Amino acid sequence: MNEHDRIPSDEPAGYDVARIQEKWLGVWDELKPFSSNNPNDKRPRKYVLDMFPYPSGDLHMGHAEAYALGDVIARYWRQQGFNVMHPIGWDSFGLPAENAAIKRGIDPREWTYANIDQQKTSMRRYGASFDWDRVLHTSDPEYYKWNQWLFLKMYEKGLAYRKDSWVNWDPVDQTVLANEQVLADGTSERSGAIVVKKKKTQWYFKITDYADRLLDDLNQLEGRWPSKVLAMQRNWIGRSIGADVDFVIEGREEKITVFTTRPDTLYGVTFMVVAPDSDLAAELVDDASVEVRASFQEYLERVQKSTEIERQDASRPKTGVFLGRYAVNPASGERIPIWTADYVLADYGHGAVMAVPAHDQRDLDFAIKFDLPVRVVLDTNATQTTTIPVLELDENGQAILPEDLPPLDPISTGKALIGDGRMINSGPLDGITKSNAIKKIIVQLEAAGTGRAAKTYRLRDWLISRQRYWGTPIPIIHGADGELVPVPEDQLPIVLPPTEGLDLQPKGQSPLGAAEDWVNVPDPRDGSPALRDPDTMDTFVDSSWYFLRFLNPNDDTKAFDPKEADKWAPVDQYVGGVTHAILHLLYARFITKVLFDLGYVGFTEPFSALLNQGMVLMEGSAMSKSKGNIVRLSDQLDEHGVDAIRLTMAFAGPPEDDIDWADVSPAASAKFLARAWRLSGDVTSDPDIRWRTGDVALRRQTHRFLAEGPGLVESFKFNVVVAKIMELVNATRKAIDSGPGGGDAAVREAAEVIAVALSLFAPYTAEEMWERLGRTPTVAEAGWRKPDPALLVEESVTAVFQVDGKVRDKATVSPKISGEELEKLARASVGVTRAVGDKEIANVIVRAPRIVNIATR
């Protein structure tokens, strides 16, 4: 009878996934190994945070991956002796709840909190090592009270303001959207509707004040955030460096300022273009002729009717109208016409551009269409240096001048000259290079007071008001005199009114405006009748600071405790999907900097390190109802067990890569776990057996694993760690069956190390192994063992002998062998001698003890 036959797998004591899960959930509840609430805990701290979920239905495969990976990190730091805070909460305000509520005629609270309960149950079953004493829901008044507090702080600082502007309007959800919520194709990220522009007075957070810091501080995160996310954030902020240039307008007191990245081309400015939907355009046509006014009106209406998709199509022919006004080129003194065209955006720069058709493709397209002059001011064929490149000589010794230089003729080629070169037709700038011209003209403009160095950003202010019910009410009261009165802090929270009697159907106006009892309030200044602001906040406000609320989620006297923040924050390791690379992460970074400026926190970046997990796909594409390729998490858990699914997530590949569920095998994971578990039953030695007496080869492998494991986990190579555990399991199996046997001390040592390592990925199986090995109480509290340095020193290594880079022979040598000795061995080896033959040896490279490479001539 084989050793491993002692416990047949069909007995109750066998590897019964359901029973094990049930059992250890109870033990963890009792012993609370994941608590981070002991004030006397002397261990160093780590804050490991998973992005909190939105409670739409039950957990899905994507959650399962994220929480499996986040949990590896949290459990790892506990093993390394840290007091780990690993909390979870719910991002529970938002439109899906409201839409579901409308559809079913129920309260959004009902839908939301039922889903939260379900997700919470699933998370517990999933064995995630969350600290269940730190939980929050953003839709609780106890939470959103502090959103309102934050808003008031922003308002005091002048960072929250109202503005009448063209906004993104979602015609399906009937609410405004932030720029960040409009996808590149002009549709709403939430409803998929084509976004249209509407002019509305809305609340904004002044994130543009922080644009430079948001951009520059990304450098601190280099190497600790995925480079992809850093690139996306830099792209989004989109800082442009250039100059503001003032243009005198005929018949107007004030000058018009334009922003340009190419002040060097100032002498090439032949017209000016103003955004049609800007106040400036309206003003400029105000006293123009009737015909001009009419054509402008017609054009403006046409532009306003077009969708974002149409407007962003750069290949569409240029349109525009002449405004009947002229400006003066400050450099050349030339009189230039002012046009309006929708390729100029009202809310970028100053809503007006100086057009240089020779050197800007958009301006050139426009000039060709409307027959406007084009003046080349940069010879893009001229070399940047004064030295002439080496030219070929003809038979007479004359240099052959290149004949294929492109003509400096943008009109006939239709291509703007955008390269580098030397300035021409530019008065004092003539002859110098583009970059020098930029410097020189800025100095000149500054001296003349008609321009200055300037930067501008792609980033726009954050539109935070929404015309929907299920969100945080904005704590502002509109006085009868039109004044905005902040709600006094002691009157917070402003709790959402009950939904009874309220029509939540989207109508373009906040449903809260119809809640008579709620919206009518006395003016805090004098008690006169006044109205609450009926809008609610974007839910990204909720998630912009929630990581601080976990420090003391039940404190009703403050948003968070700065002393706790000093201890725990910033978050040491943040884990979540790359879908939030711009929105959530940018907003959280912004709010953190505001809180820093207000003195509430002592750091300027909220997340010290970021891990993005990939998506879980099915047969090459994202799971979706329409594709009919959804894999249900609960089915997978029922079929294979929690541990097998978690292990599959970790083993599938690098965390940031997508996992195609069709490519991985949860059944194989389950098989492996059973195999590992079986080891624990085959260990026959006593728990206090002396390690050092065990089989040396197995011990070496075990200790090499102990030495390698931490570095692999810390660099997120979870798939490699799992592979190493598999190796160790295989070696231990072999030691039991055909080696020293189950009673050997090294076998016990290896099995225990496997249990500890496996607890990162498969906590239930690991606990069960640990217990069967006679250890108590939980493997979750067991530490990662220190490797014995003596066992890490290799006894022998394989040295490779190459001739001209090809392996010709090998030898087993001591790792301490000297270079001279190794070279001697190499030269004497049969393979090398044969390969060298009678060739002359040119060079011998020796890298003891690994390699000798002999180069021949």
Next chain:
RNA sequence: GCCCCGGUAGCCCAAUCGGUAGAGGCAGACGACUUAAAAUCGUCCGAGUCAGGGUUCGAGUCCCUGCCGGGGCACCA
């Protein structure tokens, strides 16, 4: 158009500093155990690293060009 990431066995993926291309798994073949099957245990099978060029004693790894795939930004002056 600009920017970022990737391309290694049939498939998923490993490969500290440039130093023997293979750790692990899936799939496949064979064997042991079994009346048989499942389960289990074991053995075996496999590419020269997308293509081309360069640097080097030596390149999957560094550099250049191209191809393919994924992603971000884009009428942003």
